[in-house]
Amino acid sequence: xxxxxxxxxxxxxxxxxxxCAKKDDSGDNVLVPSTPFQVNAGFCVPIAGPxxxxxxxxxxxxxxxxxxxxxxxxxxxxxxxxxxxxxxxxVVFGINSVSGGNSSLATGDYDFVVRxxxxxxxCLFSLTWDATY
Numbered sequence: 001x002x003x004x005x006x007x008x009x010x011x012x013x014x015x016x017x018x019x020c021a022k023k024d025d026s027g028d029n030v031l032v033p034s035t036p037f038q039v040n041a042g043f044c045v046p047i048a049g050p051x052x053x054x055x056x057x058x059x060x061x062x063x064x065x066x067x068x069x070x071x072x073x074x075x076x077x078x079x080x081x082x083x084x085x086x087x088x089x090x091v092v093f094g095i096n097s098v099s100g101g102n103s104s105l106a107t108g109d110y111d112f113v114v115r116x117x118x119x120x121x122x123c124l125f126s127l128t129w130d131a132t133y
Contacts, residue, residue: 031059032112032129039072041118044083046111048129053110057133059090060101061112063125070096070123072114079109088113097125 032048039045053059059076075091077084085091089110090102094117116123 027132029131029133030128031131032127034064034126034128036066036124036126037114039114039116039123041116041120041122044073044113044115046077046079046082046113048127049111050079050109051111051131053105053108053131054133055105055107057105057131058101058103059105059110059129059131060099061090061127061129062099063095063097063114063127065096066124066126068096070121070125071117072096072123072125073117074098074100074112074114076102076105076110076129077113078106079111083113083115085113085115 031051037047039047063072063074071094073085073091073093074095075085075088077088081087089105090100092098092100112127112129114123
């Protein structure tokens with residue numbers, strides 16, 4: 001089985017395990033609870049989503065690089081735009097571990113997208129992604 005198929009299968013299994021967002025009484029929704037991911041070097045993929053979010057939603061995320069040596073571009077992007085970071089919200093370039101977020105999303109279906117900028121090794125990290133609406 002080639003690497004791309006393994007990555008896709010792993011991602012689908014993780015997304016199935018994550019399931020639906022959990023909402024509490026404050027309006028905070030855990031979209032992705034501290035979940036480990038792997039993105040192969042040179043690839044850009046939506047690792048979580050799409051989640052249908054209403055207008056005015058704010059999101060926050062934390063990426064923890066397992067060995068603090070990976071280089072990634074990350075952000076929340078409408079599902080229709082794939083890996084187009086120019087259309088993203090809360091985009092951060094060239095990071096390894098970071099916390100970030102955004103506010104006032106338009107209504108849409110959103111993914112959390114990661115591009116692994118490593119030249120050889122895959123990016124190994126965990127993601128926590130929350131939304132408030």
